[in-house]
Amino acid sequence: MNNRRLTGLLTVILIACLLSISGCKRTYDLAIGVEGIGTVAPTRGIHQYERGIPITMKVVPAQGWGFAGWGGPHGKTVVRNTIIMDQNKYVTAVFQKLxxxxxxxxxxxxxxxxxxxxxxxxxxxxxxxxxxxxxxxxxxxxxxxxxxxxxxxxxxxxxxxxxxxxxxxxxxxxxQVAAPEFTKAQGTYGYGLEVGLSCATPDAQIYYTTDGITTPSTTEGTLYDGTPLQLTQSTVIKAVAHKAGLVDSAVVTRVYTIKALTLVADLASGTYDCSVSVSLSTAADNMTIRYTLDGSAPTATHGTLYNGPVAIDQTLTLKAVAYSENVASSDVLIRDYVLLVSKKAPMPTPRKGLAAVAVGGKVYAIGGMNHTGILDTVEAYDPSTNTWETKASMPTARTYLAAVAVDGYIYAFGGRTASADRTKTVQRYDPQTDTWDVKPDGPQGMVLCTAVAVNGKVHIAVGGYSNPGNAPFYTGHLIYDPMTDTWEERLISTHAVGEYFYGAAAAVVDQDIYYFGGIYFAAYSSDYMRKYNVLSQIWSYETSLPYFCQYAAAADIDNNIFLIGGARYSSDYLEQRYNTISCYDTQTDTWGATVTMPTARYLHAAAVIGDRIYIVGGETADGVLAVDVLEYKPE
Incomplete structure (x- = not known):
């Protein structure tokens, strides 16, 4: 009996749940959205309605828009804007631009x-x-x-x-009558240009004007007779074609700029020993001439008016143009004059492969070689008097050596002698007593190396060899302490494969040593630039040189380093000698303007006194040893 009652009770509960699931929900959600511009009622959003009732929606498009219909998951259930709420529904009122x-x-x-x-x-x-x-x-x-x-x-x-x-x-x-045609397109032409006119419409007449203002017609302008117009000044030609019974053609305008004839200079570009004068002329009459000497381009409003020969008293570029009223400026005449005004007293002993050091306001030219052989010669140049003086010879004749000043002394390192391709020799010169003494040899032979002083110590980058073609190149960093006469040897491990400092140039700014060029793979000039920070002992690559070179010289003034001359080799073949002085800004790691020397040089040396760089020795582009000292004052 109890089991029957329990079974009946469970049956009642189950029936109640089923009825709740199928019929207890009495409201549904109606979600209304809007696409485009317009309004809808009920408004956009979610509304609740009782089950089974019809909901009529009102749509009002904005001005310039129309109602396109209902979209959304249940848009197809909307009939005449009415929807039956028999479940949750989502519809979108779609408006489209008319x-x-x-x-x-x-x-x-x-x-x-x-x-x-x-x-x-x-x-x-x-x-x-x-x-x-x-x-x-x-x-x-x-x-x-x-x-x-x-x-x-x-x-x-x-x-x-x-x-x-x-x-x-x-x-x-x-x-309409066809437009007139011109035998020359508008543009810039030389003096005396001829321009012809024609029309594709048979028997049409052409009227033209040349003042650039008047519009040609049958009553204004000149009737073209078939003879080409010759232009001796800049001209605006306007032309129209006419034929009875047709509309006149469109007016065609052509602008012709006539240039003056190119100037003639009676002195060719070149190198001259002293001041010269240049006369300028043009074949056309009534022309005005302007010229500049600062490298800027002369125009009809810029430059000096020419009224006679121009005096040239420094290395410069002369630029000149001719012009007149209604005639454009001629092509710019350019003449480059290199005057050896910066040439100083010649060095008594011409040579290459020398070292140069500035001490006490003088430049000391040390060692080197010429046709007589390897030299022990030391000569001092005094810029204040523009004179040379012979000093005590080195104990050992050497070329391809490096030298640097420390505490008023000059130290000469390594080099090639008559009997050795590279030496470990170190000798010190005292400018006060004009005497030499011998210091301890370096740990490695040094030739075509660099020597710079930082914090009282000498840093030498070595990249030479014992015998050309026989012994391998050595890449090392030697540090010499003049106070203790001791050496420290460090290998340069972070460098490109085949990169050597043989024939490189070096300069110092603050605690950074910069190395320029050299060779790689034992036969090719390099465009590498390396930097070594003395404090951190870190090597790094900087912006490459503007050209591949070795046997150049480098000099530093303030934060700039000047790379001077040099040569480019390829497979031991001398491809090019350079006559440039390129400026490197150590603060921005960029190369700036390039200055041209009178002649190319390589295997030369340079030293700085004040704000001027003195370039001594070397071989010029024609293979002749340079004897002139060049004084360069950076701008």
Whole structure:
């Protein structure tokens, strides 16, 4: 009996749950969205309605918009804007921009075209309401535009309006004389240009003007008789073609700029020993000449007026132009004059492969070689008197050596002797007593190496060899302490494969040593630039040189380093010698302006006194040893 009661109770509970699941829900959600511009009622959002009731929705499009229908998951269940709430539903009222039809026609057919430049439609297009449309009537050859829609007041080929309804537009064209043609395109020409005129319409007449202002017609301008017009000044030619019974052609304008004849200078570009004068002339009469000496381009308003020979008293570039009223400036005449005004007293002993050091306001030229052999010669140049003085010879004759000043002494390192391709020799010179003494040898032979002083110690980058072609190159960093006469040897482990400091140049700025060029793979000049920081002992690569070189010289002033001359080798073949002085800015790691020396040099040396660099010795581009000292003052 108890089991029967329990079973009946469970049955009642189950029936109640089923009825709850199937019939207890009495409201549903209606979610309304809007696409485009317009309003809907009920408003956008979620609304609840009782089950089974119909909901009528009202849609109102914004001006220029139309109602396109209902979208969303249940949009198809909306009938005449009414929806039955038999479940949760989501619908979207879709509004679209109204569009109007634009019809364009041309009369007569084939006389021209109409470009629709705002709306990309060629002839007929549905255009949105409120869109601004610009039409441009373009006549074909032999026609001219007359008007829009037969309205003489609407004669501009450009028509602009707003699309607020369907529209039809007609462009009317009329027959026209062909435009005049010119035998020369407009542009810049030489003095005496000839220009001819013609017209493709038979028996048409051409009228033209040359004042650049007057519009030619049958009553204004000159009737062209077939003779080409000769232009001796800049001219604006306007021309129109006329034939009875047809519309006159469009006016064609051509602008011709006539240039003055190129100037002639009576002195060619070149190198001269002292001041010279240059006379300028032109074959045309009544021409004005202006010139500059600062490298800027002369014009009719810029430069010095020429009234006689120009005195040249320094290395410079002369630029000059000729011009006159209504005649454009001629091509710029350019003449480069290199005067050896910066040339100083010649070095008594011409040589290359020498070292140069500045101490006490003098430049000491040490060692080197010439046709007599390897030298022990030491000569001092005094810029204040422009004189040379012979000093005590080195104990050992050497070339391809390095030298540096420390605490008023000059230290000469390594080099090649008559008996050894590289030596470990170190010798010290005292300018006060004009005497030499011998210091301890270095740990490695040194030739075509670099030596710079930082914090009282000498840093030497070595990259030479014992015998050319026999022993391998050595890449090492030697540090010599003059106070203790001791050496420290460090290998340069972070360098490119095959990179050596043989024939490199070096200079110091603060705690950084910069190395320029050298060779790689034992046969090619390098464009590497390396930097070594003395404090951190870190090597790094900087911006490459502007050219591949070795056997150059380097000198530092303030934060700039000047790379001077040098040569480029390829497979032991001398490809090029350089006559440039290139400026490197250590703060920005960039190369700046390049200055040209009178002659190329390599295997030379340089030293700094104050704000000037003195370049001594070396071999010039023609293989002759240089004897002149060049004084260079950076700007």
């Amino acid at each position: 569009q109007h039809q634009l019809d364009i026609s041309v009369t007569p057919k084939g006389a021209g075209t109409v470009d629709v430049v705002i709306v990309p439609a060629p002839k007929v297009a549905a255009i949105e309401d409120g869109q601004t449309v610009r039409l441009i009537a373009v006549p074909n050859a032999g026609y001219a535009f007359d008007c829009w829609d037969d309205d003489p007041e609407c004669s501009s080929p450009t028509l602009e309006f707003m699309m607020d309804a369907p529209k039809s537009v007609r462009a009317t064209f009329v027959a």
